[in-house]
Amino acid sequence: MEITTHDLWTVVHGMGFGALFMLAFSGAIGELYHLATGSVPAQQSERDRAMLNLYLIAMVTLAWLTVFSGEYIVYPWYRAVPPAGTTDLTEYPRRLLLSSGKTSEWHNVGMEWKEHVAWLAPIAMTMVAYVTMKYGRAITRPRYMRTAVLGFVVAAFVATGVAGAFGAFLNKYAPVRGGSSIVLMEGEK
Amino acid sequence: MSMSRTTDEIPNGAGAAAVLAAGIGCGAIGILAFWGDASDSMGKALNFYNPSGTLSGVTTIGILVWLVSWFVLNRTWRDKTVAMVKINVAAFAFLAVGFLLTFPPFMDLLQGK
Numbered sequence: 001m002e003i004t005t006h007d008l009w010t011v012v013h014g015m016g017f018g019a020l021f022m023l024a025f026s027g028a029i030g031e032l033y034h035l036a037t038g039s040v041p042a043q044q045s046e047r048d049r050a051m052l053n054l055y056l057i058a059m060v061t062l063a064w065l066t067v068f069s070g071e072y073i074v075y076p077w078y079r080a081v082p083p084a085g086t087t088d089l090t091e092y093p094r095r096l097l098l099s100s101g102k103t104s105e106w107h108n109v110g111m112e113w114k115e116h117v118a119w120l121a122p123i124a125m126t127m128v129a130y131v132t133m134k135y136g137r138a139i140t141r142p143r144y145m146r147t148a149v150l151g152f153v154v155a156a157f158v159a160t161g162v163a164g165a166f167g168a169f170l171n172k173y174a175p176v177r178g179g180s181s182i183v184l185m186e187g188e189k
Numbered sequence: 190m191s192m193s194r195t196t197d198e199i200p201n202g203a204g205a206a207a208v209l210a211a212g213i214g215c216g217a218i219g220i221l222a223f224w225g226d227a228s229d230s231m232g233k234a235l236n237f238y239n240p241s242g243t244l245s246g247v248t249t250i251g252i253l254v255w256l257v258s259w260f261v262l263n264r265t266w267r268d269k270t271v272a273m274v275k276i277n278v279a280a281f282a283f284l285a286v287g288f289l290l291t292f293p294p295f296m297d298l299l300q301g302k
Binding site: 113130 | 199201203204205207208210211214215218219222226238240241242244245247248251252255273274276277280281284287288291292293294
């Protein structure tokens, strides 16, 4: 059982950071909705407040790790240019997708949207975490503050969903390959 | 305890600054993505790190615009209470710009492709 360094980083970027961030939305949306609608007890314990703050900080960290690892580690491999005369494009995903009309729009629409829209999520979640940590239950009072917080959480969720879904499809049609092999386990045959 | 206080006691300016700055940052990503796509010279100018291409400049400048606008707005509003409705309208408008101008079919529509 072995994996290449490019495969490993793609998994770390997509499943390690991105999918964890995506999964965390269900908890965040529920907690922030309860906080914003005032259904959290007025005397919320210090421990509950600290847990929510920690949860949001973890989400923000995962969001930034996802976009930075994507842009500066995985994306350069995706858009690598093959040497002249190369006929096997399996290690050049962008060129592989663009080589056929049946797959080119996975790049022209999917990757082009994914690579940009993903960056809206960490910006939005950083604001959400900051405002929630600063105001806590007080965001229930000015309903426009809670509208902004909940609206940007949903926007971050949509941006992450778009990026994650296209990431999964792109990895299906043109996976990032190459790099040195890491042997995880040796079988008998 | 700050958790039991209302924003009648806490000025909303710091929160409003964060909300509007986030909107501006998202809008900046969209505008720069569109600009880099529509103009070859801008696309080249935004190529800060060749392995990542134009995307590196789009995101670097987008983050700088977000952080600088947050810093300036926070310094201006942190002790004040501001009209949150107007802030929200502007923030969501910028957010919509961010989504639309990063969506390739919409970019192509604007460029007449």
